[in-house]
Amino acid sequence: MTRNHAVSIGFVILSHGDAALLRRLVERLNILYEMPPIACHHDFSQAPLDTRAIPGNVRFVEPAIATGWGKLSVVTAGLAALRLLVETADPDWFVLLSATDYPVRAADLVRAELASSPYDAYIDVQCVKGQPGGAATFACEPNPKLSHFSLPSNVALKWQFYVGAQLWVPMPKNRPRWRIGRVTLPLPFAGPNPFGAGLSAYYGDHWFTANRRAMAVLLEDSKPAEQLRQHLVRRAQADECYYQTILGNTAGLNICRDNKRYAEWNGGGAHPVAVEVAHVPAILASGAHFARKFALHSPAIEQIDATMTVGSET
Numbered sequence: 001m002t003r004n005h006a007v008s009i010g011f012v013i014l015s016h017g018d019a020a021l022l023r024r025l026v027e028r029l030n031i032l033y034e035m036p037p038i039a040c041h042h043d044f045s046q047a048p049l050d051t052r053a054i055p056g057n058v059r060f061v062e063p064a065i066a067t068g069w070g071k072l073s074v075v076t077a078g079l080a081a082l083r084l085l086v087e088t089a090d091p092d093w094f095v096l097l098s099a100t101d102y103p104v105r106a107a108d109l110v111r112a113e114l115a116s117s118p119y120d121a122y123i124d125v126q127c128v129k130g131q132p133g134g135a136a137t138f139a140c141e142p143n144p145k146l147s148h149f150s151l152p153s154n155v156a157l158k159w160q161f162y163v164g165a166q167l168w169v170p171m172p173k174n175r176p177r178w179r180i181g182r183v184t185l186p187l188p189f190a191g192p193n194p195f196g197a198g199l200s201a202y203y204g205d206h207w208f209t210a211n212r213r214a215m216a217v218l219l220e221d222s223k224p225a226e227q228l229r230q231h232l233v234r235r236a237q238a239d240e241c242y243y244q245t246i247l248g249n250t251a252g253l254n255i256c257r258d259n260k261r262y263a264e265w266n267g268g269g270a271h272p273v274a275v276e277v278a279h280v281p282a283i284l285a286s287g288a289h290f291a292r293k294f295a296l297h298s299p300a301i302e303q304i305d306a307t308m309t310v311g312s313e314t
Helices: 019-032 072-088 107-115 145-151 151-160 212-219 223-232 240-248 278-284 300-306
Strands: 009-014 038-042 058-060 094-096 137-138 162-171 179-188 209-211 254-256
Touching: 009 019, 009 072, 009 107, 019 038, 038 072, 058 072, 072 162, 072 212, 072 223, 072 240, 094 145, 145 212, 151 162, 212 240, 223 240, 278 300
Parallel strands: 009 038, 009 094, 038 058, 137 254
Antiparallel strands: 094 209, 162 179
């Protein structure tokens, strides 16, 4: 049994639901990665959590941020957790996870791959239609499990989300209380946006892995980053644009477009389907480091765990 400790890996976890899901993921990471540094942002406004019941190697973002699905607040929470991780542990690599993710590859195999990697990030990156290419170098075939992002309908939708002009019409809403909200109407032409020379719009799957160089880029409070945040604060699915756009426009970064995640999207939709036992053979054959989404008591987990001996390189 050979162990590779040359590469340190930290984890950022975004959590907003059942605390048992978070505990399950943390406990498995602690077994496989031997108590790694973990920074967590838990949205206490959506679900209670007794942090004393979580292992002590997990640090929590305080104060927590109220997040909304696909909103820029999710990015803000992720960056806050990443900053906490860097300030307290400064790992060589970090992995962004949700509480419904689960490791599906032995830790030593992941460490060995990252130790010899020529890349700075493993992230799903696709250029928004009509945008020029960014300054980063892109390699690797995209993750085949994310092919729905390339469907014509999604290509058009992402252009509307990030580049197209929008008309915001006031509308009363009653959730969580009566208030004046808005309905967004897409228009068939480009609107005001920060994209142009030096900043091209990119999009892709939210979940990714990156090294210290890429972490520094994400945590730099640059003018383009601030302009991008101001633009995305009123845009849908900001979490599928921000990281890709910042990294994709950074000269000197070498990006692998395979994000090392496995998910079953069944052709599209807003969320992947829950992992089932029938998915396990494909998961193990995929080379992915993590898979999602797992129900709390998914029988697939027992089968996946049985294939991984801690420290194994087989």
